[in-house]
Amino acid sequence: MKKVLVFGSMNMDLCVSCAEAPQAGETVQGHDFFTNPGGKGGNQATAAARLGAPTVMLGCVGQDAFGAELLQTLTASGVDCSQVVRGVQPTGVAVITRTGAENRIAVSGGANLELTGQQAARLVVENAPDGGFFLAQNECGSAAVQAALCTAKQQGLYTLLNPAPARELSQDVFDSTDLLVVNETECAFYTGVCPETPLACGGAFARLHASGCRSVVITLGEKGSLYSGAEGTFFQPCVPAPQTVDTTGAGDTFIGALAAELLRGGTVRQAMVFAAQAAALTVARVGAQQAIPTRAEVQRYLTGHREKSTTL
Template sequence: MGHDVVVVGSVNADLVLQVDRHPRPGETLLGRDAVTLPGGKGANQAVAAARLGASVALVGAVGTDPDAAVALSLLTSAGVDLTHVATVDWPTGLAVVTLADDGENTIVVVPGANAAVTPAAVDAAHDVVAGGRVCVLQAEIPLDAVGRAAHVAHRAGARVLLNVAPATTLPDDVVRLADPLVVNEHEAALLLGRPITAGAEGARDAAAELAARGPGSVVVTLGTSGVVGHEAGASWSWPAVRVDAVDTTGAGDAFVGALAARLAAGDALRDAAAFATRVAAASVTRLGAQPSYPWATNPLP
């Protein structure tokens, strides 16, 4: 029997640096604290979905260094199937996160072992990728592997959730397989090759334009302004939940993981997105990405 959600994606260790404010170019600041936490978009999304009760498998790679144990720790405790997470002779992927007092962050990612998630790695996990209800993909692994996984999952009848993050361009034949295509405003603008007007109206226009390129549905996340969707020729929107933000790291991944879990359970896209906004809101009230994700038993805002 296949998994509810299969994530093909990155696994990182997140080095989180806490500062009063972000430094200006050329400026040196003293930080208050530094901690290493599990991260990576693929791993984050897998943990988010698994903590909400979905059966989840992850296809990825880590190194042989001590960061690997950190990177895998919360995946293991959440019950994610790690059979197809390879150990390779490269450093585990690393993200350096600078977190300011206002909750906003900057992130620099060094891919490391994630570069080993190639089309060949996807082929080695073919049965798992093909057997899931929802296949979740992002862009922190080689893009040819993203394309291979999308085609394998689609041919098998799985629903492809394509989160084009970090912002990049992907071939049209891959974008067309997405249902949904999930992007934020910056990622939407890059895919469209033009700036988009800030706010819900601009996001609706962008979602409709992206939908015209062939994906089954499009979701544009707007942070504190909520989310906009487009499917079957019509648009919808849902407001964000207001909370006191402590750390926005991984909030988008919390949204994607929750969205995948609810789609796998049979929810309509708009209903799944409404639930996912609550999960994302819960995630920003605590430090870190994966450590902040709620379990199915936790109350949501």
């Protein structure tokens, strides 16, 4: 059976809201504290599963209460967590300060950084689905991400990489990536080009293709997203959201939805439309994984809100 194999981070998000973000040395009064399962790997796996894809999670959490809760929540969303390692380090955490619809985040990787490249590669080999998809980010150790991605490519999987947070990547990683998904900040890091105009996006695409990436998606938040690759070059508008409450999980929802729709046999253009629809519902809710909609919710809400892609 075709599946989405996700290698990535799992964190417990510790969230607090405040009127203004504290400055250095300052304490401010917060409110509405809550904990929420997160981490880019866990978020994207949750999105892929809720949006219709059989999904397997690979990674590492601690042998603590946070780790147990993360696995329980992922499993409840339909993610197969049987291959997640219980390590010796504490489970990763993210401390999130929310001011309005914006947020500031500090992450402690913990168990996410525990797996070696050899361990990561072995997990991929043992779980690689025939004709499936592989999805990774940059919140785990560099050696582990590289080994997992390159092994997935060798195993014949279609590979998607979301290099967030941005850091230096080896040529092997670029060569092993079928679809690279970057936001504006990551795009600027890897190309030196801030994708603010169609011309700038064209220059960024050219540099990423020259690096070895066959297909690239640049996400521009509320401005939409762009694609360049085998299916041509086109722009996908953002889909109207019912309201904007919290942008924390929007990017991860977009990527998980992209993988889910591609696994179903959709074109990249179709997948980007669906991903934009899913992200629109996510920003209307508070939190990361708890804000991610199901496929049925996306289809119900967005009747009459469908946007058509336009060619650049």
